[in-house]
Amino acid sequence: MRRGWICFTFFATLAAMTRFSIPSSAIAVNRSGSGGPVIVSIPHAGRIYPPEILAAARVGREQLERLEDSWCDLIAGQAADRGATVVQAVWARAVADCNRGEGQMAPGEVALPLRAQFSAPGRKERAGLGVIPTRLADCGSLWRFPIDRHGLNWRLESFHRPYHVALSRELARARARFGHAVLIDLHSMPAIPAGQPGHGARIVVGDRFGRTADDRITAAVVEEVERLGVSVTRNQPYAGGHIVSAHGRPDRSIHAVQIEIDRSLYLHPDRSPDHRAVVRMSEWFGGLIERLAGIAPGEDEVPLAAE
Structure with a gap:
């Protein structure tokens, strides 16, 4: 049997054995002791690559790591201490992209029986950056074979869906407590x-x-960025992905904002963490959380001590 078929058989066998169980190691939830209305989502900083993912890849781990938002979880290092709940992906983005919808794939990237359900790909999907990343510039296809049904379902059930369930649960908990x-x-x-x-x-x-x-x-987020002393834009070129679209419901008092941070603000050129820069950014992000915790949408800002 060829190695590629062994990889696919392993996916199918694993899915059948686990009945798509949810490994607790795929997601981490860190709740603040004091609690607050702010939930921080970190979907792309996971650094764990399950062995079946590495076995199915046609490129090395160093290529898969290019998908990561390298070390951006360090920016949220003070978040829980400042009153936020942090929902973080522990598995790597190469397993599944939690900032894409389940229908976001290009038909040519999946096995033939799946193509009908992915019939209208957008720009990102055509570039190989769908709910399962499949291609990167300069290295071509990431996987030995197109994604089959077992591989797709295993990734969604083990990682993507539990991540969104965790976000929904924490947002509902915060809304129930704080309005x-x-x-x-x-x-x-x-x-x-x-x-x-x-x-x-x-x-x-x-x-x-x-x-x-x-x-x-x-506006409060933009103001806090300006206080940091760096240039900021709103919605250009990143208006927000699937996570804010799926969970942001101002009509239901759930507000969602995406923040993209230039990696040079906290990483060395080799993408290793710059300790001093990380401390500066984590202190800034902690202050942002405290600022947002003092805002009740539709009302005046209130001092944090009044929460």
Whole structure:
């Protein structure tokens, strides 16, 4: 039997044996002792690669790591101490991209029986950046064979769906206690190329052009970025992905904002953490959480001590 078929058989066997169980190691939830209305989502900083994922890959782990928002979880290092609940992906983005919807795949990237359900791919999906990343520039296809039904379901049931269930649960918990909830979806980005909207910005704040958060929430985030002393844009070139679109419901008092941070603000050129820069960014992010915790959308800001 060829090695590729062994990989696929392993996916199928694993799915059948586990009946799509949810490994607790795929997601980490860190609740603040004091609690607050802010939930921090970190979907792309996971660094664990399950062995079946590495076995199915046609590229090395170092290529799969290019998908990561390298070490951006360090920016949220003070988040729980400042009153936020942190929902973090522990498994790597190569397993499944929690910031894509389940229907976001290009038909050519999946096995023939699945193609009908992925019939309208967008730009990101055509580039191989769907709910399961399948291609990267300069290294071609990431996987030995197209994603089959067993491989797709295993990834969704083990990682993608539990992540969104955890976010929904924590947002509902915060809204029940405080009357509203604020979701910050934290990401990192490469420098925005010249000629692209937002070029020169070091942080991009996205709320789907006002659809996923009250304007006072988004404006407060922008103001805090300006206090950091770096350039910021709103919704250009990143307006927010699936996470803020799926969970941001201002009409239900759940507000969601995506934050993209230029990696040069906290990493060395080799993408290793710059300790001093990480401390600066984590202190800033902690202050942002405290600021957002003092805002009740539709009302005046109140001192944090009044919460």
